[in-house]
Amino acid sequence: MIRVLIADDENLLRVALASLLDLEENITVVAQADNGPDAVARAREHSPDVVLLDLEMPGMDGIETAAAILEHRPGQPIILLTRHARPGVLKRALAVGIRGFLGKTVDPERLALIIADVHAGQRYIDSEISTAAMMDDCPLSERELDVLRLTAEGYSVREMSASLHLASGTVRNYLSAALQKTGTSSRHEAARRARERNWL
16 A cells, blocks of 8 residues: 655645545555645654655745655655646756656546556656756756746845855856846846746
């Protein structure tokens, strides 16, 4: 029996998905959470075989939640579910160690098969998402994407420095490079442009 934890802030969708998965002979949903920090706590408490995380949740997004879970449970099989799959997000997810990445439109029976595959040690990436990632023309480095991501979240340069463990001057250099590559005149405009191009 594969023990699953589901985390999604959309209560109706989460409860419905849990009910559907519980109908599978080889799957049981042992816990649910409606935000990132709660998902981390539930993973510690229940030690699930597979964790299903929504990408967009309050408190911590799915990737941040996955990173926190994997910090305490290295090797934990995690599948990320999303409505809006962006190539930049896929890169971040894979870098963290997520084993599965797929859209929320996936058929529940197909999801059950993917859960079994991921539990068995395989990786599953939705074909449309992986194709978009391969065609990605993002000119920004990972660090430049990091500072723009934090810019979009409202961080100051000082807060970025603390979060990324970089000197303020180094953060400003990354921001300057990002402005040049995006052809923008402010870091907020650069972050907006990066989001529009699906780089973040």
